[in-house]
Amino acid sequence: MSDPLDELVAILRSQEADRLRGRKVIVFAPVLAATATRVEHYRQLGVTAQLVLTFGDGTGPLPSGDDLTVVRTGYGAPVRSATDELSAWTRLLDDPPVEVLEAVERFDPTGAALVISTTPTASPRLIFGRASFGGRxxxxxxxxxxxxxxxxxxxxxLATAPEEIVTADRRSLRAGAARLDEGAGVVISADASHGLNGGASKVWWLRPGAEPEPILERVCASGRTARVMPFxxxxxxxxxxxxxxxxxxxxxxxxxxxxxxxxxxxxxxxxxxxxxxxxxxxxxxxxxxxxxxxxxxxxxxxxxxxxxxxxxxxxxxxxxxxxxxxxxxxxxxxxxxxxxxxxxxxxxxxxxxxxxxxxxxxxxxxxDELDAHRFGTAYLSTGSVSPSETTTVLVAGTPDELRPCDDEGAAVGRLELGPAAMGGLVRFTPHRCTPGTRLTPWAAAALELADSLWHTDFGAMEQPVEWR
Incomplete structure (x- = not known):
């Protein structure tokens, strides 16, 4: 009896091969390291040449080859959060730098390349005057x-917490917070009127008894309205x-x-x-x-x-x-x-x-497949260091005491520090976890160890409570 998932995958792969074989492709990537597997996959499909448009190299191994053109472009503004990265994608698509357009024309003078759109922001059907596929x-x-x-x-x-959408002014925010605080403070989130936000940026916790003015100032500068809900x-x-x-x-x-x-x-x-x-x-x-x-x-x-x-x-x-x-x-x-x-x-x-x-x-x-094959990594960017290459150390221990080690057999994972838009990226990858393992405590331990090894200045972190 045929496997329905295998059949669907076969259809998707066949369509992909027909779409790309014998063709040039242009790929977007926040960092070059994220494209290593994809570049090789497209080669196997018979893509003739690839252009990767990226903001930097990132942490991890990089793709290479004579059929690969890499165009590194700037963010156009300082990057301090995921929101800043999203804004950079919007600028790149709406108003691409001249040097990017020139590089695309040199790579694909006939205009026949296909743009594989994987940006987190909206993308038009035509990008740089070329057909695109896959964008939202x-x-x-x-x-x-x-x-x-x-x-x-x-x-x-759905069951949801009470919330209010209020104008982003101090009076409305204070009143909303007073109505919705159930004892643990409130969480205030800016709207997307000033651009998409993600990665927990433009989200603030007004703790009980805390001075609200610093948060209110940032909320008022971040959008026209905001959502207020209990913590x-x-x-x-x-x-x-x-x-x-x-x-x-x-x-x-x-x-x-x-x-x-x-x-x-x-x-x-x-x-x-x-x-x-x-x-x-x-x-x-x-x-x-x-x-x-x-x-x-x-x-x-x-x-x-x-x-x-x-x-x-x-x-x-x-x-x-x-x-x-x-x-x-x-x-x-x-x-x-x-x-x-x-x-x-x-x-x-x-x-x-x-x-x-x-x-x-x-x-x-x-x-069945997702339950049988798990994946997880901990990671966080920092502006306190700006490495030019990736450093990797093996680590051993527990979330209560994570430490560097030289013994592969004793290691529970690897800790990396590499380049990133904000300056540096720390990433912890466990070698293997038991199904059911919570990664959050390991993430906190990894950031604490990174602070001691590389002066990343993440600082002390609190962890959420897990209810069962």
Whole structure:
């Protein structure tokens, strides 16, 4: 009996090969290191030449070859957060530098290359005057706003925390905070009127008894409106799906390693992992929430493609607070753990290509694969150091005492420091975890060790409570 997932993958790969064979391609990447596997894959498909447009080299091994052209361009403004990186992508697509356009013309004078659009921002069907494939539309991007996801969750019947959308002025913010504080403070999130935001940037925790003025000043400068909601204690996590013509494919939960600088006002997204497991009841609730949301996106907005819901697993259950209508970090982590091209599936359905398959059967097989093949890394950028190359050390111990070691057999993972837009990137990759392992404590330990080894200045971090 044929395997429904294998059949779908074969269709996707065959279409991809037909689309790319004998053709030049242009690829976007935030850092060159992220393209190493993709560059080799495209070679195997028969792509004749590749141009990678990137902001820098990044941390890890780099692709090379005579058929590869690398164009490094600047961000156009200082990068201090994920929001700044998103803004750089928008500038690059809307107003590309002359040197980028000239490099593209030298690489592809006939204009026949295909642009593989993997930017997190909206991209037009024509990029640099060339056909593109896989990007998300402006209409899809417009759904990504923390002040707009509430009605979508309500339409889907999700349990959510109380919230208010208020004008971004001090009086309205103070009044909203007073009404919604349930004893642990409030979380204030800016809208997307000043550009997309992600990676926990433009999100602030006004703690009980804290002086609000520094936060209010930043909120007022970050958008026209803001969402105010009670602070929720619990494990940050996400659940993802892919909306197709055949139905919504719902995947497994993902842990978000969201740390809190001690005494600070913000949150630090320091990793993503599918090693973690919620309880069976919690998993069922998260997946049901994603299915209902995906159906609303399809029915009301005509949406196709991957999406993610971020939320907090509280003592009362999963509470959604953010919708990411794109191939986000959580589903990207799932994609790295399995030999199933989730990214290609997203690009294909987003581009309007019809696929005929049994959605229920494919979803069950996907769940089996994702549960059997886990992936997770902890990471965080810093502006305190600016390395020019990647340094790697083996580490041993536990989350309570992580230390460098020289013995591969005793090592529990590797810790890296390499170049990044902000200056440097620290990444911890565990060698192997037991299914159910929570990566958040390891992320905190890795950042603490990086501070002692490389003076990265992350500082002390608080961890969220995990409720069972």
């Amino acid at each position: 539309s402006a209409a899809d991007e417009a759904l990504e706003d923390k002040t707009l996801c509430g009605p979508i969750f309500t339409a889907a019947g 929720l204690e619990g494990q940050p996590c996400s659940i993802h799906g892919i909306v197709t013509d055949q139905g919504v494919l719902i995947l497994r939960p993902v842990e978000l390693c969201m740390l809190r600088p001690v005494g600070g006002t913000g949150f630090v997204q320091a990793g993503i992992s599918s090693w973690w497991d919620p309880s069976a009841a919690q998993r069922h609730q998260m997946r049901a929430a994603a299915r209902a949301t995906g159906e609303v996106l399809a029915r009301v907005h005509g949406y196709r493609g991957a999406f993610g819901i971020d939320g907090i697993l509280t003592a009362e259950g999963f509470r959604a607070h953010e919708l990411n209508p794109r191939f986000s970090g959580g589903i990207s982590a799932l994609d790295k753990g399995v030999d199933v091209p989730l990214n290609l599936l997203d690009q294909t359905v987003r581009s309007g290509v019809h696929l005929d398959f049994d959605a229920d059967a494919v979803e069950q097989r996907l769940l």
